[in-house]
Amino acid sequence: MALEHLFQGSALNAVDAKGRVSVPAFLRSVIERRGDARTITLAKHEAFPALSAYDPAYAALKHAKIERLFEKQEGDSDAALDYQQRNLMAFAATEEVPYDTSGRIVIPPMMRRKGEIADLALFLGAGETFQIWNPKLFLAEPKIPDDMKDIARFRLEERGLKL
Amino acid sequence: MALEHLFQGSALNAVDAKGRVSVPAFLRSVIERRGDARTITLAKHEAFPALSAYDPAYAALKHAKIERLFEKQEGDSDAALDYQQRNLMAFAATEEVPYDTSGRIVIPPMMRRKGEIADLALFLGAGETFQIWNPKLFLAEPKIPDDMKDIARFRLEERGLKL
DNA sequence: CCAAATGGCATGAATATCCATTGTATCCCG
DNA sequence: CGGGATACAATGGATATTCATGCCATTTGG
Numbered sequence: 001m002a003l004e005h006l007f008q009g010s011a012l013n014a015v016d017a018k019g020r021v022s023v024p025a026f027l028r029s030v031i032e033r034r035g036d037a038r039t040i041t042l043a044k045h046e047a048f049p050a051l052s053a054y055d056p057a058y059a060a061l062k063h064a065k066i067e068r069l070f071e072k073q074e075g076d077s078d079a080a081l082d083y084q085q086r087n088l089m090a091f092a093a094t095e096e097v098p099y100d101t102s103g104r105i106v107i108p109p110m111m112r113r114k115g116e117i118a119d120l121a122l123f124l125g126a127g128e129t130f131q132i133w134n135p136k137l138f139l140a141e142p143k144i145p146d147d148m149k150d151i152a153r154f155r156l157e158e159r160g161l162k163l
Numbered sequence: 164m165a166l167e168h169l170f171q172g173s174a175l176n177a178v179d180a181k182g183r184v185s186v187p188a189f190l191r192s193v194i195e196r197r198g199d200a201r202t203i204t205l206a207k208h209e210a211f212p213a214l215s216a217y218d219p220a221y222a223a224l225k226h227a228k229i230e231r232l233f234e235k236q237e238g239d240s241d242a243a244l245d246y247q248q249r250n251l252m253a254f255a256a257t258e259e260v261p262y263d264t265s266g267r268i269v270i271p272p273m274m275r276r277k278g279e280i281a282d283l284a285l286f287l288g289a290g291e292t293f294q295i296w297n298p299k300l301f302l303a304e305p306k307i308p309d310d311m312k313d314i315a316r317f318r319l320e321e322r323g324l325k326l
Numbered sequence: 327c328c329a330a331a332t333g334g335c336a337t338g339a340a341t342a343t344c345c346a347t348t349g350t351a352t353c354c355c356g
Numbered sequence: 357c358g359g360g361a362t363a364c365a366a367t368g369g370a371t372a373t374t375c376a377t378g379c380c381a382t383t384t385g386g
Contacts, residue, residue, distance in 0.1 A: 006226055008204065008254040010273075014377070018331075022376050026259070047247055069237070100333065102376080124255035126247075127226050131255075143244060147207075148251055154273045177367070181341095185366050263343065265366075 003057060005033045008125035012135060012155035019107045021121050027130055028103055031055040040105060042132075043094040044114040048141060051107075051115035051132040058128055062090050107132075120161075122152055166220060168196045171288035175298060175318035182270045184284045190293055191266050194218040203268055205295075206257040207277040211304060214270075214278035214295040221291055225253055270295075283324075285315055 011024040023040065031037060034057040041059055045052040054062075066086045073079040099105045107117055115132060122133040135152045138144060174187040186203065194200065197220040204222050208215040229249045236242035260268045270280055278295060285296040298315045301307060 002223070002227060002230070004223075006222060006254060008222070009258050010255050016377080020332095020377095025375060047243060072237070102334085104377085106332085124251060125257075126250045127229070127254045131251075143248075144251075145248065148248075148256060150277075151256060151273070154276070158272070179368075183367085188365060261342085265344095267367085269341080 003034060003061065003128055005030045006125070006127045007130040008127070010125065010151050010155060011123045012152075012159060013121050013123065015107065015117060015119050015121050019109070019112055019117075020104050021107060022102070022104050023099055024123050025103060027123060027125065028099065034058075039096050039098045041094050041096045042107070042111045042115075043090075044111070045131060046089070048131070048133075048143065049116055049137050050134070051111055051117070052129055053132055054129040056096075059090075061128065066090060122155065124151070166197060166224065166291055168193045169288070169290045170293040171290070172286075173288065173314050173318060174286045175315075175322060176284050176286065178270065178280060178282050178284050182272065182275055183267050184270060185265070185267050186262055187286050188266060190286060190288065191262065197221075202259050202261045204257050204259045205270065205274045205278075207274070208294060211294070211296075211306070212279050212300050213297070214274060214280070215292050216295055217292040219259075222253075222259075224291075229253060285318065287314070 007027055007030050009024070009026050011026075013022050013024065015021045028038075031040070034055055037056045040053050040055060043052045066083070069086070070079060070083040073082065076082075095108045095111055097105045097108065107115075107121075111117075116134050116137055117132065118134050118136070120135050122135040122138055124131045124133065133152075135156060138152045139149050170190055170193050172187070172189050174189075176185050176187065178184045191201075194203070197218055200219045202219060203216050204218070206215045229246065232249075233242060233246040236245070258271045258274055260271065262268045270278075270284075274280075279297050279300055280295065281297050281299070283298050285298040285301055287294045287296065296315075298319060301315050302312050
């Protein structure tokens with residue numbers, strides 16, 4: 001059980017007033033190699049103030065992971081509740097959005113709020129999934145090691161922004 | 164689970180103004196024997212002021228290791244955070260670049276900065292991966308034994324450079 | 327009928343692809 | 357054993373494509 005193509009790399013793109021943003025081409029190419037879809041599922045990240053994003057192929061894998069975890073925990077007192085919550089988290093709390101011919105998505109208002117996305121979106125490959133951050137929050141996040149933050153610093157600098 | 168073909172040997176190639184550099188043919192042949200890809204993933208080396216480089220086959224191996232480790236630790240209090248950090252380190256902090264028909268890659272600006280690569284690139288086979296150094300930094304690195312540095316000295320001399 | 331959302335097009339910059347030249351190691355035949 | 361010929365590798369430069377993004381047109385829903 002493993003996905004063949006992995007998301008990697010980073011990019012910083014502009015979010016316009018309508019919440020539209022280009023998904024970097026190198027991430028789209030992974031989606032299109034994994035399947036023939038042109039959609040992205042967005043979710044609040046479990047651990048960070050950011051969005052987690054993935055394609056339909058990963059959604060199936062995610063489901064399998066939840067099932068497996070449940071089997072492992074079976075018998076634990078709160079396993080059933082945990083299982084329900086994970087499923088809701090994975091499916092109710094997500095939104096699927098298509099990207100257009102030029103590779104742009106509209107971040108739905110709820111997700112924009114949950115991920116605290118403003119006018120810049122930092123895309124980070126994370127293997128099976130990728131993440132979308134407000135670069136400001138990424139730099140402020142204590143759980144992110146400092147040398148990782150260099151990615152954001154570099155991408156901002158590249159655009160002539162410093163923050 | 165081990166890769167059959169290993170990177171070995173050394174070479175010193177020129178980096179042009181656009182950041183283009185030829186990947187030595189003997190390294191490319193290993194990549195192409197491991198899989199059918201023609202891309203290289205670049206990362207900052209964990210211990211040295213240099214770049215670590217590998218092919219998609221090795222990236223998949225790395226991904227599998229991270230997943231297995233997580234499944235083993237699942238339930239531990241900080242397993243989830245550890246997992247997230249490992250994934251970001253392995254995938255967000257790296258960049259995948261294709262090489263063209265003549266075997267050249269463009270070192271992305273961020274990697275060029277992280278690896279402190281100037282106008283010469285020293286390629287060193289390291290088994291499962293290979294490294295790309297600024298030869299000047301290689302010679303200056305205290306953790307590298309002197310007889311290893313003879314490789315760089317020889318390659319420089321070969322080009323009529325001394326440093 | 328208006329406001330907002332969506333899809334399509336234009337542009338400038340960044341990127342990739344192609345072609346040409348040079349150098350070097352190898353091979354073959356004299 | 358020597359010398360030329362040949363193939364491959366590395367590199368420089370020019371051209372062609374692609375990407376991100378602003379702008380405008382069309383649609384949709386209230």
